[in-house]
Amino acid sequence: MILTVTPNPSVDRTLEIDTYVRGAVIRIHNAMAHAGGKGVNVSRALRNHGVQTVAVLPVGGAEGAQLTALLGEHGIAAVTVPVAAVTRCNITTAEADGTTTQLNVPGASLSEAEVAALLRAVESQLRHHPKWLVAGGSLPQGTPTDFYVRLSVLARRYGVPIAVDTSGEPLAVTARAGAANLLKPNHHELAELLDRELTTLGDVVDATREVLSWGNDAALVTLGSYGALLVEPDRFWWAGGPPIVPRSTVGAGDSTLAGFLFDDGAPEERLRRAVSWGSAAVALPGTTIPGPADINDEGVVVVPEPDLSLPITDLPAKLGSEAARSRP
Numbered sequence: 383m384i385l386t387v388t389p390n391p392s393v394d395r396t397l398e399i400d401t402y403v404r405g406a407v408i409r410i411h412n413a414m415a416h417a418g419g420k421g422v423n424v425s426r427a428l429r430n431h432g433v434q435t436v437a438v439l440p441v442g443g444a445e446g447a448q449l450t451a452l453l454g455e456h457g458i459a460a461v462t463v464p465v466a467a468v469t470r471c472n473i474t475t476a477e478a479d480g481t482t483t484q485l486n487v488p489g490a491s492l493s494e495a496e497v498a499a500l501l502r503a504v505e506s507q508l509r510h511h512p513k514w515l516v517a518g519g520s521l522p523q524g525t526p527t528d529f530y531v532r533l534s535v536l537a538r539r540y541g542v543p544i545a546v547d548t549s550g551e552p553l554a555v556t557a558r559a560g561a562a563n564l565l566k567p568n569h570h571e572l573a574e575l576l577d578r579e580l581t582t583l584g585d586v587v588d589a590t591r592e593v594l595s596w597g598n599d600a601a602l603v604t605l606g607s608y609g610a611l612l613v614e615p616d617r618f619w620w621a622g623g624p625p626i627v628p629r630s631t632v633g634a635g636d637s638t639l640a641g642f643l644f645d646d647g648a649p650e651e652r653l654r655r656a657v658s659w660g661s662a663a664v665a666l667p668g669t670t671i672p673g674p675a676d677i678n679d680e681g682v683v684v685v686p687e688p689d690l691s692l693p694i695t696d697l698p699a700k701l702g703s704e705a706a707r708s709r710p
């Protein structure tokens with residue numbers, strides 16, 4: 383079983399339009415709603431692939447009830463912690479040219495008692511010794527910024543490894559505490575954490591190694607359309623998929639993390655699977671999370687320790703074609 387916790391879940395609403403024009407009346411072609419939030423999406427991806435998973439999340443108000451109903455439709459076993467504040471709705475516009483714009487609400491406040499109830503709900507599931515605890519997303523107001531560090535202390539007490547996918551201050555606090563067995567920042571979150579631009583592959587690998595030197599075991603750094611890197615203290619790999627015009631990139635990072643955690647195995651294989659799940663998510667509308675029928679890893683190339691001087695933006699073009707040429 384893989385346990386996930388999402389302190390700030392969302393009903394994700396997606397509006398598919400031609401082009402976003404500020405100040406204009408925009409006609410919507412398709413509107414859809416999915417259960418969202420990082421841990422929730424990891425649970426959805428795992429569940430789609432037959433992995434047992436439990437999602438812990440706070441829910442409140444009518445949107446909380448809708449979120450619970452959506453989770454039921456997705457077949458997710460959820461432990462919901464009732465809270466007074468109304469669950470947020472994040473809104474995405476998905477344009478015909480593949481541009482995805484996310485409007486993420488901060489999320490209503492949790493009281494101290496509600497934060498404590500959330501931690502207790504996670505602890506009661508840790509007693510079942512899940513294979514991983516996956517903790518993800520922003521923190522709602524009222525949640526201490528060291529929330530993920532507290533989760534990590536709990537997880538370690540039960541011998542459960544923890545993967546954390548967050549951003550901003552909660553990422554800084556978690557990473558600097560060396561609290562994670564696996565971190566899943568994207569390129570921009572990593573640059574913000576280190577407060578410097580990361581232009582080449584070497585820049586990203588050095589930055590990630592710095593983060594690992596704070597006590598974190600490994601990092602899966604996603605690079606948007608430029609693929610993803612798996613970095614351990616002494617080794618790293620890059621992987622990338624075929625070019626895609628996205629339908630919606632929302633949920634791609636979460637699907638990538640789920641693909642990585644789906645099974646043990648050689649790091650290259652886990653990274654290949656991660657990128658194939660992430661690429662599949664990009665081709666699907668709204669926060670649709672891929673299942674086995676959506677995924678094809680044939681176009682995904684994995685390259686161990688590529689040239690560190692390569693600009694990130696050149697990776698798919700340079701490494702994708704080199705790997706294809708050297709394939710037997």
Ligand SMILES: Nc1ncnc2c1ncn2[C@@H]1O[C@H](COP(=O)(O)OP(=O)(O)O)[C@@H](O)[C@H]1O
Pocket residue numbers: 567568569604605606607608609610623624625626627628631632633634635636638657660661664
């Ligand atoms: N525009 C895109 N084209 C192709 N693949 C993409 C695109 N955006 C994301 N992906 C895939 O999804 C993964 C996660 O995307 P990324 O945007 O880095 O994560 P996050 O959603 O966490 O910000 C990438 O590693 C890549 O495999």
Ligand SMILES: O=P(O)(O)OC[C@H]1O[C@](O)(COP(=O)(O)O)[C@@H](O)[C@@H]1O
Pocket residue numbers: 390392394417418419420421423472486487518519520521549631632633634635636637669
């Ligand atoms: O908690 P945050 O950072 O606001 O992010 C929440 C949003 O991220 C998502 O989990 C998608 O994340 P990814 O695109 O990184 O996979 C949405 O479902 C959700 O609305």
